Amino acid sequence: MGKANDRTSNAPKLEVSLVRRVALIDNPILRHFIKKHKLNDHDSLILGVLLDLTDQMKTPIKTTYRAIGETANLPTIEVYHGVQSLHRNRIIEYKPTGNYVHISFRQLDESIEELSLAHRNAEKIRRIEEDLARMHGQKYVPSDDLFDLIYPFVGKLIMAKIAEAFRSMVNYINDRLDSSFSYRMWVYRFKSFRTKVPLAEIILRESLPFYIEEIFLIEKKTSLLLGHASRTGGAAIDKDLVGGMLAAINDFVKTSFRRGDSGLSELHFQDSKITIAESVYFYAALVIKGSPDMQFSQDADSLVSRIHAVYRRPLKNFNGSMDRLAGIERPLVEFIERTNTPAAAEGGRPLLKVKIAGALLLAALVAGASWWGYTRVRDSRRANAISRRIQASIPAYSQDVKISVSGDTAKVTGTVNSQATAEKINDLVRQDPGIATVRNRAVMADYRSVLFMSGKLDGLESRLGMFELVAVKQELEKIVIQFPAGSTALGEAQMLQIRRAFEILRPYPAIHVDIVAFNDPAGGYEVNRNLAEGRMAGVSGYLRKLGVEENRLHVTAFAEDILTSDPRFAEFRDRRGIMLFAKYEE
Amino acid sequence: MTSDNKYKIIMLGDFAVGKTSLVKRYVLDQFDDLYLTTIGVKVMKKEIVVPHGGVSKNVTMLLWDVGGIFDAGVVMTQYLQGARGAVVVVDLTRITRISSIEGHIREYRAINPDGFLVIAFNKCDVAMSEDFKGSIDNIIASYASRYSVTVLKTSAKTGENVETLFTRMASGILGS
Numbered sequence: 001m002g003k004a005n006d007r008t009s010n011a012p013k014l015e016v017s018l019v020r021r022v023a024l025i026d027n028p029i030l031r032h033f034i035k036k037h038k039l040n041d042h043d044s045l046i047l048g049v050l051l052d053l054t055d056q057m058k059t060p061i062k063t064t065y066r067a068i069g070e071t072a073n074l075p076t077i078e079v080y081h082g083v084q085s086l087h088r089n090r091i092i093e094y095k096p097t098g099n100y101v102h103i104s105f106r107q108l109d110e111s112i113e114e115l116s117l118a119h120r121n122a123e124k125i126r127r128i129e130e131d132l133a134r135m136h137g138q139k140y141v142p143s144d145d146l147f148d149l150i151y152p153f154v155g156k157l158i159m160a161k162i163a164e165a166f167r168s169m170v171n172y173i174n175d176r177l178d179s180s181f182s183y184r185m186w187v188y189r190f191k192s193f194r195t196k197v198p199l200a201e202i203i204l205r206e207s208l209p210f211y212i213e214e215i216f217l218i219e220k221k222t223s224l225l226l227g228h229a230s231r232t233g234g235a236a237i238d239k240d241l242v243g244g245m246l247a248a249i250n251d252f253v254k255t256s257f258r259r260g261d262s263g264l265s266e267l268h269f270q271d272s273k274i275t276i277a278e279s280v281y282f283y284a285a286l287v288i289k290g291s292p293d294m295q296f297s298q299d300a301d302s303l304v305s306r307i308h309a310v311y312r313r314p315l316k317n318f319n320g321s322m323d324r325l326a327g328i329e330r331p332l333v334e335f336i337e338r339t340n341t342p343a344a345a346e347g348g349r350p351l352l353k354v355k356i357a358g359a360l361l362l363a364a365l366v367a368g369a370s371w372w373g374y375t376r377v378r379d380s381r382r383a384n385a386i387s388r389r390i391q392a393s394i395p396a397y398s399q400d401v402k403i404s405v406s407g408d409t410a411k412v413t414g415t416v417n418s419q420a421t422a423e424k425i426n427d428l429v430r431q432d433p434g435i436a437t438v439r440n441r442a443v444m445a446d447y448r449s450v451l452f453m454s455g456k457l458d459g460l461e462s463r464l465g466m467f468e469l470v471a472v473k474q475e476l477e478k479i480v481i482q483f484p485a486g487s488t489a490l491g492e493a494q495m496l497q498i499r500r501a502f503e504i505l506r507p508y509p510a511i512h513v514d515i516v517a518f519n520d521p522a523g524g525y526e527v528n529r530n531l532a533e534g535r536m537a538g539v540s541g542y543l544r545k546l547g548v549e550e551n552r553l554h555v556t557a558f559a560e561d562i563l564t565s566d567p568r569f570a571e572f573r574d575r576r577g578i579m580l581f582a583k584y585e586e
Numbered sequence: 587m588t589s590d591n592k593y594k595i596i597m598l599g600d601f602a603v604g605k606t607s608l609v610k611r612y613v614l615d616q617f618d619d620l621y622l623t624t625i626g627v628k629v630m631k632k633e634i635v636v637p638h639g640g641v642s643k644n645v646t647m648l649l650w651d652v653g654g655i656f657d658a659g660v661v662m663t664q665y666l667q668g669a670r671g672a673v674v675v676v677d678l679t680r681i682t683r684i685s686s687i688e689g690h691i692r693e694y695r696a697i698n699p700d701g702f703l704v705i706a707f708n709k710c711d712v713a714m715s716e717d718f719k720g721s722i723d724n725i726i727a728s729y730a731s732r733y734s735v736t737v738l739k740t741s742a743k744t745g746e747n748v749e750t751l752f753t754r755m756a757s758g759i760l761g762s
Contacts, residue, residue: 222668224592224648238614240592244629244648251664252626320593320670320759 029056029108037089045072046082050092050103060104062097210296211340213272213287215332216243217307219318220282223247226315226325229332231340246274246285277301279308281315284332296339303335379405382434386410389428394421401425401442408436416442472511473582475504481539482577488534490542498539501580502546511582512552515540516563518575525560532558539578552585592646593759594668595752598690599675600683601653604708607742608675609649612752626653627665632752638760645756666694671702671755678707678714678722678739691733702758703735706751711741 030051034044049072053061069079083103086092095102216239217227225243249267267274275292277284277300284304288296307328308315314324383405390401398421401414410429416422422442429438481497483489490498505511517532519525536555544550556562563569568581597605606628613630630649635642652665666672672694674687687705694701707726714722722739730737736754740747 219668222592222594222670224594224668238631240646240648241614241629241631244594244631244650248627248629248650248665251667320591322590322592 027051027056033089033091037091039085039089042074042078043082043085043089045074046079047086047091048072050086050105054103054105057105057108060102062100062102064100210292211289212336213289215287215336216246216285217328217332218243218247218283218285219315220280222318222320223251224320226282226322227329227332229329229336231336243285250276275300277304279304281308281312281318299335299339303331307331375407379407382432383410386429386432386435389431390425393428394424399425399442403429405435408434410435410438412438412440412442414442416444419444468508469511469582469584472504472508476501476513476580476582477572480575480577480579481535483535486531488531488538490538494538495542498542499546502543502548505543505548505582509549509552510584512554512585513543513548514554514556514568514581514583516556516569516572516579516581517558518563518569518572518577518579520576525558529558535578539580590644591760592648593670593756594648594650595671595673595755596650596666596669596694597652597673597675598694599673600677600680600686603675603677603680604742605673605675606651608673608706608708608740608748608751609651611742611745611748613649627651634753634756636753636756636760638757643760645760647752647756649752663693663697666697669694669698669701670759671704672698673704673706673751673755675706675708678709679712681722681725684725687729700762702755702762703733704751704755704758705729705733705735705737706740706747707737708740708742710739710746711744 027048030044030048033039033047039047046068049068050061051057053063053068053071065076065079065083068074068083069076072079074082083092083094083101087094090106093104093106212231214230215228216225218224219226223244225240228239228243230239265276272287272289275286275288275297277286277297282304284300284307286300311325311328383403386403386405390399390403398417399415401412401416404411404413410432412425412429416425422440422444425442426438426440429435479497479501481494481501483494484491501513505513515536517536519528519532533555536558540553540555543553563573572579597609599605609630613632628651630651632647632649634645634647636645637643650665650669672690674690674694676684676687691703694703707722726737726739729735736758738747738751738754740751742748
């Protein structure tokens with residue numbers, strides 16, 4: 001390298017703007033070579049041009065030094081020295097043939113994806129460090145060579161920074177909450193003390209409930225499903241297909257919106273969303289319900305990093321064989337279990353303690369149920385004894401009361417004919433040694449009044465019944481059950497109509513129905529008789545199957561004189577289908 | 587069936603040559619065809635057991651049915667990534683469009699130089715004269731020798747050679 005630098009000092013002055021332009025190219029591969037081999041400006045410039053010409057190292061080229069020089073705005077001799085320098089650094093191979101030179105790039109030790117990711121992660125770190133510097137309000141000195149850090153070390157560093165930011169936020173919330181004294185806050189404080197989890201984190205977890213439904217692990221290049229785990233253990237639809245379609249949608253987003261290497265990071269649907277956590281060779285699509293806390297994204301990245309660390313080699317050369325990926329689903333299952341059960345994440349409770357707590361709870365429930373049963377029987381016996389005493393002492397025509405007992409309190413309801421009778425009843429109730437309080441709610445009324453009111457009520461009930469019938473009749477008459485031509489079979493459409501009718505009838509068990517078939521009068525009755533009767537039988541049968549008693553269903557004979565003489569059917573004679581008419585039993 | 591091997595297979599061919607019909611004849615299909623018109627691809631699946639090296643191998647094929655209305659644009663290129671095999675489908679009744687095979691093969695090979703290829707001359711159930719049949723057979727033989735690939739006459743309608751097409755694909759990938 002020293003030789004190359006000596007050469008640079010004697011070279012003609014470079015077009016500074018051009019060098020800057022190349023230096024500013026956001027190309028992780030170029031930056032990788034510049035850093036790794038400490039290339040000077042000339043060589044960097046030539047390398048940048050060669051990367052462009054070879055489509056980022058993919059295609060060997062046949063060109064001339066002059067052509068490269070024209071592109072780079074450098075003398076041909078400088079290009080010649082630059083190509084030799086790049087060759088010495090084992091970056092490229094070259095072979096002169098006549099007036100041309102064949103140039104190709106050597107295989108990189110690192111994959112281009114790894115370099116790109118490292119570059120992107122370095123950018124992320126820089127931004128996080130800036131944020132942190134602002135948060136702490138002090139000048140922050142970043143490490144000098146972040147770019148050389150490659151995945152997964154960079155990933156871990158990012159996680160550490162995010163964790164630090166998260167802790168800062170938790171501390172901030174803690175400070176703000178310290179002065180709060182609400183009941184709920186004390187509950188949170190107790191939980192924090194018990195579990196040793198910071199108060200702010202507990203509040204966040206409680207406020208933002210969520211759980212993971214499923215995780216799909218998808219290989220990036222082939223879009224094949226590497227592993228899958230589900231909260232419920234099964235999938236309603238084939239997981240390979242879901243994984244494939246998810247990858248297809250991701251590809252679609254990448255290309256349709258010119259997103260380059262980055263596809264979806266999140267996809268929302270109804271109350272769920274899919275979050276993507278990415279590694280070099282694969283990505284994890286996590287289907288989540290609810291609002292994940294701030295820790296979740298970090299946990300998901302950590303999961304991806306762990307899988308990457310264990311399965312890096314087989315994934316790098318993945319050829320479709322799943323044999324070398326045995327056990328890849330285990331961390332997914334564990335992650336779902338750990339995330340969906342926060343108590344377990346906090347250390348959980350020992351099984352024995354849970355069992356003892358369960359046994360104690362069961363014993364308490366049994367004791368409670370026994371005591372409740374005993375008091376119910378005792379109160380009922382006491383109420384019966386008091387009732388018998390009242391019936392024996394006071395004539396039946398002067399009272400119609402009911403006694404209920406709850407503990408040492410007796411309640412009297414019903415009717416009595418006078419104040420004297422009410423007081424006599426009170427005395428009889430108090431004779432029971434277990435009764436301390438009597439609540440007499442009996443209404444004073446003479447028998448003539450009671451009979452009058454009873455008659456009024458019966459009339460009202462009858463009128464209400466008529467209203468019900470009219471309402472049901474009107475609703476049923478909106479339904480015309482139509483059949484395909486020549487068919488008596490009940491299809492989905494017919495059954496749907498009959499179920500509608502059943503729902504109308506269901507609350508009124510006293511209402512009966514006439515089942516009537518209407519047809520085109522021009523078609524004649526004799527011709528259509530079999531069809532009409534078959535259809536009515538079908539409707540009647542399905543209503544019976546749904547739960548309508550057989551004696552409530554009346555199939556009307558399919559005859560012209562009946563259909564034309566009954567005034568109820570007059571306005572429906574031009575209908576084509578089966579109708580139901582509500583009525584009370586004759 | 588637990589899978590020993592999983593492969594992404596892509597279906598290539600012009601519009602309405604029968605790619606979807608061929609795949610549907612053969613596979614587990616759980617998604618609506620709306621996906622095909624919306625994002626230009628629909629994924630279907632088939633699990634088979636293939637004898638290989640004296641043992642039986644479980645193979646899961648994820649078949650990417652790519653809408654033929656898409657030209658060789660960016661969307662297509664992305665979908666081709668990582669496909670271990672491709673079925674190029676040609677409509678025997680539109681033999682004048684046969685030259686499109688070359689374009690599809692070139693596209694696929696540019697992304698997957700080592701991928702396994704099968705050419706399916708579809709709709710072979712359609713009645714044709716003996717002379718025409720002879721011409722078709724000559725064309726098929728020429729493509730088989732030019733690209734050194736498996737070439738089959740298939741019919742999604744009758745099922746002729748559909749099973750064979752995908753079994754050969756799985757065996758070919760395993761052997762490659």
